[in-house]
Amino acid sequence: MKGQKASAVFITSPTYHGICSNLSEISELCHSHGIPLIVDEAHGAHFGFHAQLPNSALQQGADLAIQSTHKVLCSLTQSSMLHMSGNLVDRERICKCLQMLQSTSPSYLLLASLDAARAQLGENPRTIFNEAIEMAIGARDQIGRIPGISILDFRSFSAFPVIDPLRVTIGTWKLGLSGFEADDMLFREYQIMSELVGTHSITFAINLGTRKEHVQKLVLGMKHLSNALLPMGIEEDRVQVCHCAPFDDVNISLNPREAFFASKRRMAISNCLGQISGELICPYPPGIPVLIPGEVITRRSLDYLLQVQREGAVISGASDPLLSTLIVCNV
Template structure:
């Protein structure tokens, strides 16, 4: 809302968080999606490069982006080269917005990647509560430079925020700021050392694989406090490994996916926690037979569910369009009327306004079968999906009486 007017184009990766889609509903911005780098071995999406920013492509089409939005670091700690992308954006006076939800700690130690603002971003949004010590729901928006209108930022926040803010949340943010200012440069030393030790010990365990930046050519760094471990060589999915680690060893992961489990270390992590994690993975390795090593390539450039992305309506148009519920077997080729995603990490597989593809639907059903929590679906069993009726708009009604056969 602070950078885009209705009908303006915003460039953003297709693996953006669902909150970015909500932002387009409110602002009326039109998405120009970038398909991120994707590792088929890990089934994980990475970042984007400056070559993927699509600004030249838009110029050739006679258009211009009002903003570029990217996520760095990702949930797995993968960082894009924000310095290169910001230089490209600023060369044509386009603001760069960075979803830095998982990177509030970046730049606070010489072994951590630099923050988005340090690399030239105009706006960064941090979920301060995720890695730092503020209360849940508390976050910060940071600004730099003069490309973005600060008054418009303030007006947008006034529309979106409560007029009765929680002083508990605000005071926790201030306490976190004080903690960082008093211990800047040393606060994360112990946690980083624990992370380095854990990474090395886990890499020595037979049959498991630790995510490294080399799996993603466009990744310029990885957050050392995110530890992603693959279990496919043990013949286990991430969900199966998580069941054992949590049930038998009391290890709580940050994110579980089909091929891997991600663990988050923070200021509260101690040596005992690392020992429990390493011990649990060792025992998991011993009790599991080594399966056939997955021979898929380490990286390809097709983000599996989104390679066929086709936007028919803007997110805002789709939000207000008349809708019908159709059988799951009849939704392919229809315009999605709801935002559905496995959560976490909260990356939408179907977005209002996009054509539902067989590839995306299969990905969603596979995630559900494997035990992922599915967010946003009005039918929790995924036996039906809400779609938009193209001949109607700006009505926002849902016809529940029957499945659409036409």
């Protein structure tokens, strides 16, 4: 609000696709105003452990960084780390907040796995990612040369100059395929498991468990898709559709508490225009809610939801996953 100082700046970097913000500049700007920078670095626990990996959030001046150690490093699922630096953030306050949120019965399995992940990195901190990075560069190079396939790289984003080399995002729209369709074919015919599927792309994570034969299989699978589909030509309308989530015309009619306690009813989706959503509906990817409880349902949000559902996105949160009906608030 005007005249009020922000308590903190919160940024997600890298994104799930590995795109990184310029945290050095952002932290400098924050600190010049005495504001702490908090970074969701869930996908970046390996940053700073190789010359070709981006620097970590803490190395770039962040005050707090939260890493899902289990995502890229080798600890057990659910184990994460909260890192702190500098003295802008009060450590005792952080401990108190954690006490409020955490169980009083920590899992020693998870803690031991975090320690093992730390030890694994500590043994070869400069070289442990050598092989993975070499394989990822090779994969990008080979896949990027396959006709009809594109690779996401930092040249696509002038404002985001760094990308995690271990995330390889492959565009399949020039083959007339949605990411969901391509992913399905790769899994059925080559048993290739992706990390993340989108409307236009598939993202693969190359890491400490990846072997050369996995990369060869991926390259082979992509060549197969290209050979099979490119000669069939591309349907123009499939290439040009822009699947932008309708986030810029949000109209909230009830606050979260009012919406939570409001009585609700189920309605056919065709009648929901202008009603107030009673549920949180979040296609994945991108994993950002399109409707939250209390939000007025617009034509754009309905069209978007139905479109991504047709293309195979998982619609999480919807009580009717087929989206024939929605829950709306009675007001």
